[in-house]
Amino acid sequence: xxxxxxxxxxxxxxxxxxxxxxxxxxxxxxxxxxxxxxxxxxxxxxxxxxxxxxxxxxxxxxxxxxxxxxxxxxxxxxxxxxxxxxxxxxxxxxxxxxxxxxxxxxxxxxxxxxxxxxxxxxxxxxxxxxxxxxxxxxxxxxxxxxxxxxxxxxxxxxxxxxxxxxxxxxxxxxxxxxxxxxxxxxxxxxxxxxxxxxxxxxxxxxxxxxxxxxxxxxxxxxxxxxxxxxxxxxxxxxxxxxxxxxxxxxxxxxxxxxxxxxxxxxxxx
Amino acid sequence: xxxxxxxxxxxxxxxxxxxxxxxxxxxxxxxxxxxxxxxxxxxxxxxxxxxxxxxxxxxxxxxxxxxxxxxxxxxxxxxxxxxxxxxxxxxxxxxxxxxxxxxxxxxxxxxxxxxxxxxxxxxxxxxxxxxxxxxxxxxxxxxxxxxxxxxxxxxxxxxxxxxxxxxxxxxxxxxxxxxxxxxxxxxxxxxxxxxxxxxxxxxxxxxxxxxxxxxxxxxxxxxxxxxxxxxxxxxxxxxxxxxxxxxxxxxxxxxxxxxxxxxxxxx
Numbered sequence: 001x002x003x004x005x006x007x008x009x010x011x012x013x014x015x016x017x018x019x020x021x022x023x024x025x026x027x028x029x030x031x032x033x034x035x036x037x038x039x040x041x042x043x044x045x046x047x048x049x050x051x052x053x054x055x056x057x058x059x060x061x062x063x064x065x066x067x068x069x070x071x072x073x074x075x076x077x078x079x080x081x082x083x084x085x086x087x088x089x090x091x092x093x094x095x096x097x098x099x100x101x102x103x104x105x106x107x108x109x110x111x112x113x114x115x116x117x118x119x120x121x122x123x124x125x126x127x128x129x130x131x132x133x134x135x136x137x138x139x140x141x142x143x144x145x146x147x148x149x150x151x152x153x154x155x156x157x158x159x160x161x162x163x164x165x166x167x168x169x170x171x172x173x174x175x176x177x178x179x180x181x182x183x184x185x186x187x188x189x190x191x192x193x194x195x196x197x198x199x200x201x202x203x204x205x206x207x208x209x210x211x212x213x214x215x216x217x218x219x220x221x222x223x224x225x226x227x228x229x230x231x232x233x234x235x236x237x238x239x240x241x242x243x244x245x246x247x248x249x250x251x252x253x254x255x256x257x258x259x260x261x262x263x264x265x266x267x268x269x
Numbered sequence: 270x271x272x273x274x275x276x277x278x279x280x281x282x283x284x285x286x287x288x289x290x291x292x293x294x295x296x297x298x299x300x301x302x303x304x305x306x307x308x309x310x311x312x313x314x315x316x317x318x319x320x321x322x323x324x325x326x327x328x329x330x331x332x333x334x335x336x337x338x339x340x341x342x343x344x345x346x347x348x349x350x351x352x353x354x355x356x357x358x359x360x361x362x363x364x365x366x367x368x369x370x371x372x373x374x375x376x377x378x379x380x381x382x383x384x385x386x387x388x389x390x391x392x393x394x395x396x397x398x399x400x401x402x403x404x405x406x407x408x409x410x411x412x413x414x415x416x417x418x419x420x421x422x423x424x425x426x427x428x429x430x431x432x433x434x435x436x437x438x439x440x441x442x443x444x445x446x447x448x449x450x451x452x453x454x455x456x457x458x459x460x461x462x463x464x465x466x467x468x469x470x471x472x473x474x475x476x477x478x479x480x481x482x483x484x485x486x487x488x489x490x491x492x493x494x495x496x497x498x499x500x501x502x503x504x505x506x507x508x509x510x511x512x513x514x515x516x517x518x519x520x521x522x523x524x525x526x527x528x529x530x531x532x533x534x535x536x
Contacts, residue, residue, distance in 0.1 A: 054407060080409035088407040094400035108408045111415070153404075166407075 005029040012062035035197040040217035087157030091169040093149040095141040102137040108159045127155040147178025171203040310418035320423025324385040336435035340442025361462035364443030369475045373436035378482035382515035386490040390511040393494025394504035428483025486515040
């Protein structure tokens with residue numbers, strides 16, 4: 001019998017205001033063990049979709065099933081029980097600035113378990129070793145570079161060995177070395193933990209190198225889906241413009257404006 | 270004024286009023302939720318202790334120095350007035366009652382709002398702006414229980430202690446000026462104070478006032494921080510609102526409490 005997808009979004013629509021839908025008729029299914037990218041330009045609704053998967057927002061229409069639960073039906077305790085099986089990497093890490101690197105990674109263990117301090121110490125060191133920052137355990141978040149902070153946040157997000165790891169724009173603002181490290185870690189941690197990963201990003205070229213499957217979004221809809229190769233060769237003009245970084249196309253270079261000559265004639269001499 | 274302008278003004282007024290009422294309702298629900306979820310702050314009391322240090326211990330310098338100077342000014346002004354009526358020995362009573370009943374809770378409350386209240390709002394607001402609260406939510410940790418409640422209880426516990434220390438330093442300041450500098454009789458200063466200050470009517474009422482101010486200031490501070498718009502400007506506005514709203518709340522509550530507590534001066 002085939003396994004139920006770990007994330008299943010069925011005909012989901014969502015809008016903060018009824019008149020302005022942010023997501024329209026989204027359908028997607030994420031299989032266990034995969035690294036899946038949700039891509040598209042800023043404002044296309046991909047972060048809203050991520051928030052629906054997290055259970056932070058409930059769909060206006062349709063159903064979001066995550067780890068076997070319809071998220072909209074969960075009360076606070078049910079939602080928290082589901083989130084204990086999830087990890088999330090925020091765009092800029094969201095490390096607790098009043099704690100050291102060690103304390104940040106130990107935080108979820110301390111909050112959700114009654115483990116002896118020696119066990120917590122060993123577990124934290126294992127997680128930090130996995131991201132290559134065991135030697136930085138004593139540092140404060142303010143002493144870390146952007147890439148290091150992202151890696152500590154990654155260690156914290158896998159502290160409880162999650163089944164599902166969510167990444168919100170994990171490549172933003174990284175130098176090439178840090179970027180390479182994060183890409184490698186996403187793949188390695190996903191495979192070694194037997195987890196499933198969902199990456200929300202607009203860094204298409206970088207993400208296409210690490211994901212198994214892609215959902216491409218524009219204006220609140222999924223306009224293309226497929227393997228990275230299928231996306232690269234997609235005939236869809238918007239996907240083509242986005243993947244190849246063309247300055248003009250379905251997304252015009254110029255913001256809508258009145259006639260240029262008319263504007264110049266109106267300008268003072 | 271045209272009918273359209275009048276209608277627009279009435280609509281704006283209505284929208285403003287309903288927005289304020291909505292916000293008061295939201296704040297009440299938030300504070301009720303926080304009280305219901307205060308178990309973590311009480312069970313893991315070290316979290317609250319850390320906040321007592323942050324809100325209380327780190328406010329000690331400003332509270333003690335201010336208390337000393339307010340007491341010294343009371344000593345000078347009180348002596349100046351009392352000696353006209355030949356009652357300079359009552360200086361101790363004047364200084365102590367002024368501090369314990371009014372100045373201790375009120376001035377310590379205002380200083381607490383400026384020093385600790387603003388810091389609490391800024392800290393929670395910045396945690397929100399940098400997604401630290403969202404990160405907690407995603408780790409299945411309730412930020413209201415883990416971050417807000419310990420700060421609230423830390424502030425509520427600290428405030429009466431700070432007000433008591435403010436009053437104590439004020440009395441000492443009054444003693445320095447009145448007895449050591451001006452030469453009022455030390456025995457009269459202390460014995461009249463001891464005879465006139467009543468534990469239940471004066472000291473307890475002062476403690477109740479400072480406790481109420483602590484609840485008001487810290488409640489406003491945690492709500493403003495949690496409700497802040499998650500930008501630099503939003504946190505800055507929330508911090509300003511905390512200081513302004515809690516200062517006004519202290520002064521208004523002081524009037525109400527004084528009216529309830531000290532009616533007619535009977536003992």
